[in-house]
Amino acid sequence: MRSARQGIPEATVARLPVYLRALISMQERGIVTVSSEELAASAGVNSAKLRKDFSYLGSYGTRGVGYEVSFLVYQISRELGLTQDWAVAIIGIGNLGHALANYGGFASRGFRVAALFDADPALTGSVVAGVRVRHSDELESAIRGLGISIFVIATPAPAAQAVADRLVAAGITSILNFAPVVLNVPEGVDVRKVDLSIELQILAFHEQRKGGHALPQAGRAGGAAETDPGPDGGRRAVRSAPAAAATPHAPGRSLDASLIDTGIPS
Numbered sequence: 001m002r003s004a005r006q007g008i009p010e011a012t013v014a015r016l017p018v019y020l021r022a023l024i025s026m027q028e029r030g031i032v033t034v035s036s037e038e039l040a041a042s043a044g045v046n047s048a049k050l051r052k053d054f055s056y057l058g059s060y061g062t063r064g065v066g067y068e069v070s071f072l073v074y075q076i077s078r079e080l081g082l083t084q085d086w087a088v089a090i091i092g093i094g095n096l097g098h099a100l101a102n103y104g105g106f107a108s109r110g111f112r113v114a115a116l117f118d119a120d121p122a123l124t125g126s127v128v129a130g131v132r133v134r135h136s137d138e139l140e141s142a143i144r145g146l147g148i149s150i151f152v153i154a155t156p157a158p159a160a161q162a163v164a165d166r167l168v169a170a171g172i173t174s175i176l177n178f179a180p181v182v183l184n185v186p187e188g189v190d191v192r193k194v195d196l197s198i199e200l201q202i203l204a205f206h207e208q209r210k211g212g213h214a215l216p217q218a219g220r221a222g223g224a225a226e227t228d229p230g231p232d233g234g235r236r237a238v239r240s241a242p243a244a245a246a247t248p249h250a251p252g253r254s255l256d257a258s259l260i261d262t263g264i265p266s
Contacts, residue, residue, distance in 0.1 A: 007056075008056045008057075008079075009056070012052075012053045012056055015043070015045065015049075015053055016053070016076050016079060016080055017080065018043045018044070018045075019039065019043050019050070019053070019072070019076060020073065020076045020077065020080070020082075022039060022042035022043045023039070023069055023072050023073050023076070024073060025042070026039075026042070026069050027069050027070060027073055031069055032068070032069060032070075033065055033066045033067060033068055033069060034066050034067055034069055035066040035067075036050050036051050036054075036061060036066065036067070038066070039066075039067065054067070054072075057075055057076070057079060059071075059072065059075055081110075082109055082110045083110070084110065085110055085112055086110055086111050086112065086149050086150055087112055087114040087115075087146055087147050087148045087149055087150075088106065088111045088112060088113050088114060088148070088149070088150045088151070088152060089113070089114055089115040089116070089117065089142070089143075089146070089148045089150075089151050089152065090113065090115075090116050090117070090151075090152040090154055091116075091117040091118070091136060091139070091151065091152070091153055091154065091155060091163055092117075092118060092153060092154035092155035092156070092159075092163075092178075092179075093116050093117070093118040093120075093123055093128060093133055093154075094118075094154065096154045096178055097116070097118070097128075097152075097154040098128055100152060100154060100178075101113055101116055101128045101129040101131065102128070102129045111150070113129065113131055114131070114146045114147075114148055115131065115134060115142050115146055115148060116128055116131050116132070116133045116134065117133070117134050117135070117136045117138070117139055117142070118133055118134075118135070118136060119135070119136045119155075119159070121135060136163075139166055139167070139170065140166065140169075140170045143167075143170045143171065143172065144170070148172070149172075149174060150172075150174045150175070150176065151167050151172050151174070151175050151176070152175075152176045152178065153167075153175060153176070153177045153178060153179050153183075154178045154179070155179055156179065157179050157180050157181040159179075160177065160179035160181050160183060161181065161183060161184065164177075164183045164184075164185060164191075168185055168186065168189055172189075173188060173189045173190060174189075174190050175189065175190070175191045175192070176191075176192050176194065177191055177192065177193045177194065178194050178195075180195055180197065
C-alpha cells in the first residue's frame with residue numbers, strides 16, 4: 001500500500017520515524033555525515049532498504065561521503081509533517097492517559113497536548129501535566145475551538161467505538177487507539193492501534209522457543225480429557241491428561257523497549 005503523499009509506500013513511512021530518531025541522536029553527538037551502512041545499523045534495517053526508502057525522499061547521498069545528518073533530519077521531519085505544530089487531545093485519563101499526558105517526548109517532536117477528556121465527573125477540572133481535564137460532554141465543542149488534529153483514545157474497550165464515532169462525526173480523521181479493540185471507521189480516517197498486550201504475547205511466543213523448550217502437545221494442555229471412539233462412533237472421555245508443567249524460561253536478557261511499537265517516540 002502506498003501513502004497519498006508523493007506515492008511513498010506505507011512500509012517506508014513506518015520506518016521514517018525510526019531513521020529520524022537515530023539521526024537526531026547522531027546530531028546530538030556532533031556527527032555531521034553518516035554512511036548508509038552506519039545509519040542502517042542504528043535503525044535496525046539493511047542498507048539497501050534504507051537507500052531505497054531515502055530514494056522516495058529524493059535523497060541519494062554522496063558516494064564516498066554518505067548523507068548529511070542535519071539535512072536528513074530536516075527532510076524526514078518535513079515529510080512527516082513535524083515542521084509544524086500539531087494539537088493533540090487524549091480521552092480517557094486513567095493510568096495510561098496520565099502517563100501519555102505527562103510524556104515529554106511529544107512536545108519535542110511537534111505534538112502539543114491541547115486537551116484532556118474523561119467521562120468521570122470526579123476528574124473534571126483536575127489538572128494533569130498543566131492541562132485541565134474536561135468532561136467528555138465537551139468533546140465536540142473543544143475540537144472546534146482548539147483546532148485539534150489528532151486524538152488519542154485511552155478509554156476502556158467498551159467505550160472506545162462510541163468515542164471514535166463521535167470523533168469522526170466531529171471531523172477528526174487521525175486517531176491513535178490504545179483501547180484493546182478494533183475500531184470501525186469510514187474511509188479517509190486513519191487509525192493507528194497500539195496494543196502492548198499483543199506485543200508481550202509475541203515476545204512470549206519467542207521466549208518459550210528459546211533454548212528448544214518443548215511445547216505442550218495439542219489437546220492435552222490444561223488437563224484436557226483424552227478420548228477414544230465410543231461404540232456408536234462418537235467420542236467418549238477416557239481419562240484426563242495431567243496439566244502441562246510450567247515451561248522454564250531461558251536466562252533473561254535485556255530487551256530494548258523501543259523495539260515494541262508503542263507509537264510513542266522515545
